[in-house]
Structure formats: C-alpha cells, structure tokens
Amino acid sequence: MDHDQSRIDHHALAAACEQRGWGPTKLARELGIAAGHGPEGMSRQYARKLLSGDRRPGPHWMPHVIRVLGLDQTAGFLDPRAGHVDTVESILALGRSGTVNRRGFLTTSGGGALAFLGVPDAEAITRRVHSADHGVRVGRGEVEAVWQMAQVLGANSAEYGGGHVRHLAVSYLTRNVGPWLKGRYTEATGRALYAATSRLAHLIGWMSQDEDDASAARDYYIHAYRLADEAGEEELAATALRGLTIQAMEAGPRQRSRALALAEECVNRAKDIDDLRARAYYEITLAEAATLDGDHRLATRTLAISQTHIEHDWDTPSGTSWASHFTIGRWSHVSGMILAQMGDLTGAQAQLHQALAVHGLDSRRSRANVLGNLGTLHLRQGDLDSALTTWARFLDAAEGVQSVRVRDSALDIHTRLARYPDDPGARELAERAAAFLSQGPSR
DSSP states (O other): OOOOGGGOOHHHHHHHHHHHTOOHHHHHHHHHHHTTSOTTSSOHHHHHHHHHTSSOOOTTTHHHHHHHHTGGGGGGTEETTTTEEOHHHHHHHHHHTTSSOGGGSTTTTSHHHHHHHTOOOTTHHHHHHHHOOSSOBOOHHHHHHHHHHHHHHHHHHHHHOTTTTHHHHHHIIIIIIHHHHTSBOOHHHHHHHHHHHHHHHHHHHHHHHHTTOHHHHHHHHHHHHHHHHHHTOHHHHHHHHHHHHHHHHHTOGGGHHHHHHHHHHHHHHTTTOSOHHHHHHHHHHHHHHHHHTTOHHHHHHHHHHHHHHHHHHTTSOOOSSSGGGOOHHHHHHHHHHHHHHTTOHHHHHHHHHIIIIISOOSSHHHHHHHHHHHHHHHHHTTOHHHHHHHHHHHHHHHTTOOOHHHHHHHHHHHHHHTTOTTOHHHHHHHHHHHHHHTTOOOO
8 A cells, every 4th residue: 555645644643543542652652563663662752743743754654653543544535646535436435334334434533534624625626527528417406406405304304303314315415416426517516516515414414413423423524514615615614614513512521622623713714704693603603612611701702792693683584504594592592501501500591591482493303402401400500390390391392303412311301300209290200201212212
C-alpha cells in the first residue's frame, strides 16, 4: 500500500487518538512498539507534535501510524494524485454499508471521517459534469423529487422519531438518488442536486442519532457538510456542523471542547445568511455548547443574540431548509434547558411552559421531549404532584414514538420515581413508564 503523507493530516490522527482515549504518552508507546523499538521508541514530545500538527509522520513512522490508528480505511476515497475526495462515491458506499459489514467503510476509525470534513473540493461538481458521458439525464424534476422526499420523511420522523423510516430514507438515497448523482446534468443542476442530497443526508444523520447510532450519524453529517460545501450552500453546511455539534455535546464531558469549536464554526459559517431564524438556530446551539463547557458569559451573550433574531422572524412562513423550521417554541425549549444548566430552574420552567402553552409544538416527539424535561424541573423544585401530572402527559405523547431521546426520558422517569415507593401516583406512573420501555428499544 502507498503510504503517501498527503493521505493523512493531523486532524485525522488526533481524532483517531481521541476516539481511543489516547494522549501523547499512549500514542508514543503504541507507535514505538509497532515499529519494533519498544515502548520508549518514540518520545512523548514527538507524539505531542504529531497530535498538534507541528510535525507530520516521517516515512519511517507513517506506515505504523496508519496501521495502529486504522487510517488505511480511507484508501478507497482519498486520491493523492487527484487531490480530492469523491463525495458521491463515498456517500453511496456509506448508504450501502448499512446492509453490509461497516468495518470496511472509510470512517470506521472516526479519524477518517473528521479528516474528510476538512478536505475542500471546490471542483467536485464541475469535474463530474465534464466527465459524465453516460448515465441518466437529470433535471430540475429529479432535484425537486429529492427535496419533496426529504420533507415527507422528515415530517414523519419529527412526529414518530428517527427510527420509524430511516431504512426508507437510506434506500431512497442509494437506489433513487444514487443514479442521479452519477448521471448527466448541467453545473447549475448539479449544485441543486448536491444541495438536495445534503438535506437528505443530514436527515438520515438526524434519524441515526435519534436511534442512538452515533457512528452512522457522524458519517452522514460529515457527508451532508461536504455536499453542501461543494454546492456552495452556506446554510446547509452550517446545519450539518450543528448536527456534529449536538452529537459532540451528547457524547459527554470529554467532547465539550470539540462541541464548542464546532458550534463556533457553525455560527461563523452562517454569519452572512439573511434568514434570522436560521441564525438564531445556530446561535442558540453555540449558547448550549458554551453552557456545557462552563462559559456562562459566552452562553448568556449568545443566547441574547439568538433571542433577538428569533423574535424578529418568529412568524415568518417556514421555508424548505432544515433551519427554517426552527420555531420560537423550539427556541423556548432549548433556552429553558440552557437556563436549567446554569441553575435558573424558575426561568427554565417558564421557558418550557411557554414552549408548550404559548407557542405550541408541532410534533409528538417534540412535545414528549419538552414534557419529560419539564417534569424533571418540577421534581427538582420539590413539586412531585406537578411532576407526575407532566410525566403522565409525556407518556401520552410518547406512545408510538421511536426515539432514543424519548426512551431515555422514560427510563429517567422510571428511575426517579423509584425514590417514592409509598406514593400510589408515583407507583402507577412508574408502571406506565416500565410498560413503555418493555415495548423494546427504538432501533
């Protein structure tokens, strides 16, 4: 195998180490052993420079870096001679990998995926337009079909959870959209097709995340970003970055710095977007990431900016983009959770009540999530009766929803109610939660 250094950058190396929980000491030890020099064969200082990007692995170390960190999985999609990543071939391989062994896909190690995010390919569409001499002819009708299907599948998932129709979305990507992506079209149609496919890829990423399939979610978000970037669609690119941000936030404390960096890049990418509602969507994500990272000053400032933007555009008719469906009700939910994280339980409770009672929420899944959080706030303030009433409404809304987040809320409720064995209402609700959980996992 050709171990050309242009295949690997320090982002890929650092991401692979982070996924394994390796710092420079562990990396140096493993590479020293792999190279036959023993655990002291590489200095910690050299390994630290590899992780920071100050040094690239030399010819002696490169084969061992690739083998130890599994970075050779990218070989099928990174072409050092052409200097580009073929996003179309890659996302179709990703779609097919859902029904075959995923171990052969480029992002198995995690590092490959994050390197893929950072490799620009401004000529991707132009190159395909110029090289296509066969395949189906694609026009605006096919592009419109992708947008319409993404909207239909998205509406269903918002109502019943990401696990409900993910298999249909992946099948549509590989069987219908795939031949169009590899077909013949003008450059303008190609950009529109890539943009529509980015929306579909992001939707599948969201569905995967809602099914607790973190690896697939990351891979689809990466591809959604790439497609949007190649199409020149800033809002779609920012939305994909937001998906990666949310995933990093949900991964726990060790990913909080990455979540904050992704959120800042998301807001930066969207700074020139005219749609203030979309900008509020990204800004409140940054506020949430800053809160989790302990930067309450940044969180408060960004939350205020986001509020100004959402209140300015809250009643504007929704467009077709993902971000344009961000309502003031959903804003209230997220802002309430941010306030709760910062210790303002009264303010948080008011925001969640506002999300439900004032603005309303347009899907069962959204209502269930807010009700689960609101019940927990009631309990934290010592109001068991209100918590029980709210959680009963949660279970009503959760019926039939296939979402790991909703399922986690039901498990959380069941666990918390075990503290009240002598309360008949708590016992009854705990039994309802147990019955909901007994229906099986959401995936």
